[in-house]
Amino acid sequence: MKFTPDLILDSFDALTVDLLKEKGIRYLILDVDNTLIPYEEDVPRPAVLAWLEELKAADIAVSFVTNNHRPRLLKFNEALKYPAFANSCKPFRRNMKKAMRAMGADREHTANMGDQIFTDTLAGRFLGIYTVLVPPIKDKRDPFTRFKRLLERPIKRAYYKKKEKKNNEK
Numbered sequence: 001m002k003f004t005p006d007l008i009l010d011s012f013d014a015l016t017v018d019l020l021k022e023k024g025i026r027y028l029i030l031d032v033d034n035t036l037i038p039y040e041e042d043v044p045r046p047a048v049l050a051w052l053e054e055l056k057a058a059d060i061a062v063s064f065v066t067n068n069h070r071p072r073l074l075k076f077n078e079a080l081k082y083p084a085f086a087n088s089c090k091p092f093r094r095n096m097k098k099a100m101r102a103m104g105a106d107r108e109h110t111a112n113m114g115d116q117i118f119t120d121t122l123a124g125r126f127l128g129i130y131t132v133l134v135p136p137i138k139d140k141r142d143p144f145t146r147f148k149r150l151l152e153r154p155i156k157r158a159y160y161k162k163k164e165k166k167n168n169e170k
């Protein structure tokens with residue numbers, strides 16, 4: 001299914017250097033809000049910084065692509081200075097493509113990670129890169145978000161079903 005992510009993890013740092021190497025990923029496009037930081041915060045926590053350092057040490061290029069506005073992204077990226085793109089309107093691919101270009105990335109070795117199927121995962125699928133989904137750090141409780149999560153449910157179920165089938169075949 002077009003919407004199904006390639007991989008679902010429990011949190012951003014479950015995407016380890018070892019796992020990335022196993023999948024042949026050298027370029028990473030990261031969502032910011034609710035993937036790396038909750039909406040209430042604007043700078044990366046030490047755990048995020050430590051994880052990014054590990055990626056850097058392993059020569060894995062990183063970029064940020066967010067649907068949120070530029071001032072928030074600039075603040076988040078202030079000390080990091082990675083290629084970063086705001087107002088991205090994911091699932092549109094435009095800024096994801098820009099991020100790939102900025103990293104010198106090719107599709108085969110690029111992954112994206114985000115917390116939303118209908119923006120992050122779909123953009124990655126449209127682009128033909130490896131897609132990683134994580135649960136939102138702290139989900140909003142407004143009716144629109146709850147409705148979105150409801151729509152995501154069967155897609156997540158399809159992912160786990162497929163995974164189970166794969167495991168049984170091993």
Ligand SMILES: [Mg+2]
Pocket residue numbers: 031032033034035114115116
């Ligand atoms: Mg997000």
